[in-house]
Amino acid sequence: MVYFSFYFTTEEDGFPVLITAEEPIFITEEPILVKEFLNMLMELVNLRTVSTDIFGLKIIKNGEYVKIRLPDGRNIQVSAGEFTKNVQHTIENIRRILQKRPVKVKHLKFRLLRPEEFWSEGDESYLNEYDIEIYGDVYVLNATINLRDYLDDLRGLKEFIEEGKLPKEKWRVVWDIAQLKQGLEKALPTLVKSADCVSPPFVRFNLGTYDPLEIVYVSNLGDRAALFFVAWAKIAIKVPKEVLLMALNDAIRDAEKELERLKLSGW
Known part of the structure; x- marks a missing residue:
């Protein structure tokens, strides 16, 4: 299980979070604008390059799989299809929160x-x-x-x-x-x-x-x-x-x- 999420501290900013099967990981030490995070997620959905970097997370696309390399050196691997689906799910969740609509988990x-x-x-x-x-x-x-x-x-x-x-x-x-x-x-x-x-x-x-x-x-x-x-x-x-x-x-x-x-x- 790998999901991105956003922990709001105000209505406009907060902390991006990577949720894994073991634990949630706060990606940044300082809050960022939610719009900035949404733009990055949209880029991940349309990822065409072999690899990209998001706040110290290395996202590597390798055929049918996506590998996420954490700052501490750990690697998490998921299928490319699951990764894209979960990122789209994250975008929908954040939009629902911004619109004061319930999130279905x-x-x-x-x-x-x-x-x-x-x-x-x-x-x-x-x-x-x-x-x-x-x-x-x-x-x-x-x-x-x-x-x-x-x-x-x-x-x-x-x-x-x-x-x-x-x-x-x-x-x-x-x-x-x-x-x-x-x-x-x-x-x-x-x-x-x-x-x-x-x-x-x-x-x-x-x-x-x-x-x-x-x-x-x-x-x-x-x-x-x-x-x-x-x-x-x-x-x-x-x-x-x-x-x-x-x-x-x-x-x-x-x-x-x-x-x-x-x-x-x-x-």
Whole structure:
């Protein structure tokens, strides 16, 4: 799996990302204009030369295959047909985000990252310094989380998607988005309006983040689910239920293993 994506920091710029089966890789250290990145992607679709360079990525076309050489020397090889198709998919995704339309994703992953080395596992605050990345066909979010709260929210999200179970806290369940206060959640009505055939209830999750701006609303749509990231990402994605549930099961397993590891270390 190889996809390009764009992580917006404003409505006009952000970071280009290369998403591989192992990990997402931020291609630049500084944000660039999304228009600049789209132009480069269009050049890749119409690639006629044997090789080209994009922000340190060497793209080499060799017959029926395309090799991507990363700055650290690693190589990723995909078929030329798959490469072109995925680049076109990326262009469509970015345009949908710019138009405030939902992105339809085929792959999804919640990636858990341990705190940086300068955090000691013996510190009480260690659990607060984990990071997560959410991505698939498109890079959606990175955030700092509390590991236990993250696991609790993952389990609650799975119950809602799998069984339709609503949380006990009534304030987390939105039946009428017109009643939402303008402020942190003002992006939700816009995102919902742009997503066809989406109906309440919308259930609020924060995935263990302690930043009040990181809010995710989820709507259950039969064989699909819609996730609305209303703050930093300002993006709506539609994902098949089986894909979301598989990602949630993997994420729950990873979080449980990490908590078990900490217990064995003396927590």
